[in-house]
Amino acid sequence: QVQLVESGGGLVQPGGSLRLSCAASGFTFSTATMLWFRQAPGKGLEWVSSMNRYGNQYYVDSVKGRFTISRDNANNTLYLQMNSLQPEDTALYICSNGESRGQGTQVTVSS
Secondary structure, eight states, X not given: OOEEEEEOOEEEOTTXXXXXXXXXXXXXXXXXXXEEEEEOTTSOEEEEXXXXXXXXXXXXXXXXXXXXXXXXXTTTEEXXXXXXXXXXXXXXXXXXXXXXXXXXXXXXXXX
16 A cells, blocks of 8 residues: 655745655655645645656756755655745645655745
8 A cells, every 4th residue: 555644844934944755655665756746725736846766856947946856765755855945835745656645744934
């Protein structure tokens, strides 16, 4: 059974940082392309970033240079380091293996 459990969200001031984690189980994490999505209030699901098995990283333009995706294959964990956060980054952040997704962790950027 695939499980994806996100953590690390919270309330942060503009310009601040957060590191999200996604603990994965029930599939071969090391060979999976892993993705982060986000859903802002009243909006649809937006792809944010992904990393394939070879370590190649991809980002939506709005987060390039501010967010960094990484993975720890030994511990089946995906990360998203988010720096220089802005109010428009406020959303529920969800990780996915392309077939399943977690419940998400809320990120709120506000002064």
